[in-house]
Amino acid sequence: METQLSNGPTCNNTTNGPSNSNTEDSKTNLIVNYLPQNMTQEELKSLFGSIGEIESCKLVRDKITGQSLGYGFVNYVDPKDAEKAINTLNGLRLQTKTIKVSYARPSSASIRDANLYVSGLPKTMSQKELEQLFTQYGRIITSRILVDQVTGVSRGVGFIRFDKRVEAEEAIKGLNGQKPPGATEPITVKFANNPSQKTNQAILSQLYQSPNRRYPGPLHHQAQRLRFSPMTIDGMTSLAGINIPGHAGTGWCIFVYNLAPDADESILWQMFGPFGAVTNVKVIRDFNTNKCKGFGFVTMTNYDEAAMAIASLNGYRLGDRVLQVSFKTNKTHKA
DNA sequence: TTTTATT
Numbered sequence: 001m002e003t004q005l006s007n008g009p010t011c012n013n014t015t016n017g018p019s020n021s022n023t024e025d026s027k028t029n030l031i032v033n034y035l036p037q038n039m040t041q042e043e044l045k046s047l048f049g050s051i052g053e054i055e056s057c058k059l060v061r062d063k064i065t066g067q068s069l070g071y072g073f074v075n076y077v078d079p080k081d082a083e084k085a086i087n088t089l090n091g092l093r094l095q096t097k098t099i100k101v102s103y104a105r106p107s108s109a110s111i112r113d114a115n116l117y118v119s120g121l122p123k124t125m126s127q128k129e130l131e132q133l134f135t136q137y138g139r140i141i142t143s144r145i146l147v148d149q150v151t152g153v154s155r156g157v158g159f160i161r162f163d164k165r166v167e168a169e170e171a172i173k174g175l176n177g178q179k180p181p182g183a184t185e186p187i188t189v190k191f192a193n194n195p196s197q198k199t200n201q202a203i204l205s206q207l208y209q210s211p212n213r214r215y216p217g218p219l220h221h222q223a224q225r226l227r228f229s230p231m232t233i234d235g236m237t238s239l240a241g242i243n244i245p246g247h248a249g250t251g252w253c254i255f256v257y258n259l260a261p262d263a264d265e266s267i268l269w270q271m272f273g274p275f276g277a278v279t280n281v282k283v284i285r286d287f288n289t290n291k292c293k294g295f296g297f298v299t300m301t302n303y304d305e306a307a308m309a310i311a312s313l314n315g316y317r318l319g320d321r322v323l324q325v326s327f328k329t330n331k332t333h334k335a
Numbered sequence: 336t337t338t339t340a341t342t
Contacts (some may be wrong), residue, residue, distance in 0.1 A: 029342095031340065031341070031342095033339085033340055034339080034340095035339095055341095058342055059342095060340090060341080060342060068339090068341090069339060069340090070339045071339070071341085072342085073341075073342055099342085102340090104340090104341070104342090105340090105341070106340055106341095107341050107342070108341085111340090111341065112341070114340095115338090115340080117336080117337055117338095119336050119337085120336085139337095141340065142338095142340065144338060146337080146338070155336090157336065157337070157338095158338095159337075159338060160338065192337060192338080193337055260342080263336095305339095329336090
């Protein structure tokens with residue numbers, strides 16, 4: 001019985017059970033999870049190559065869309081380097097993500113589709129308690145409880161990934177429809193949807209079948225998933241008759257709010273440049289005093305990079321100020 | 336009432 005609970009609150013348990021995976025392969029081959037969306041295989045290779053010589057490296061992508069699936073494999077020549085990579089790179093913060101680095105289990109059919117979706121959980125249940133409930137059925141690889149982004153309170157929904165599919169099946173048999181100790185409502189336990197089942201065909205048909213939609217939000221979101229270029233989106237914008245926030249035609253215009261009175265253009269270049277191609281920056285100043293009026297604009301060429309910059313820099317603390325960063329909207333001056 | 340963990 002080698003079940004390991006996670007080491008910490010953020011489900012960073014490494015899958016290096018002493019008895020389970022002691023093949024040669026497992027000592028050099030790593031799986032890297034929770035990678036930022038825009039990270040390329042080259043960047044992955046470069047990051048892990050800084051530890052030692054890499055035998056092979058692969059970023060896993062969606063077969064159809066080419067989108068990164070947020071994880072990859074790094075195989076070192078020397079097992080010592082693999083161990084070093086776990087020790088130094090696991091938990092590393094990259095942009096908005098905290099990456100997880102652990103030994104890859106030997107690939108086999110038995111470990112696929114072992115991910116469970118659990119709903120109806122008591123809102124008070126912690127990740128640890130969730131694991132305690134499931135651990136009797138097998139070795140837990142990851143666990144997660146989804147929380148409300150704003151309040152941080154549990155949504156009563158979570159995921160449990162087991163080492164083996166058969167363990168997941170047993171957990172469904174044993175726990176689906178059951179009440180956890182102390183709970184008033186039964187929980188639902190089933191296999192989680194396979195993310196790759198959500199084909200872009202379905203997304204595309206949504207895009208094209210709604211020529212009258214007026215709501216930029218969701219469409220915008222899907223554009224991100226599909227990695228359309230700004231030009232493609234522009235074409236679709238006219239086709240669908242909608243507005244895409246921040247899209248000026250020459251790039252993606254980003255609104256930066258709460259700059260200090262003495263802010264200048266160089267600070268905007270410095271902040272946004274690392275995220276990708278920046279074509280223009282502008283600090284808005286008072287005509288008389290020549291002091292910054294508290295905001296500015298940045299234009300970036302590529303949607304993905306602009307989105308990443310916004311995700312990373314919104315809420316960023318510059319001096320004693322907390323910046324607000326978003327795509328520029330066409331709102332005049334209400335709300 | 337679905338996050339991105341098996342090449």
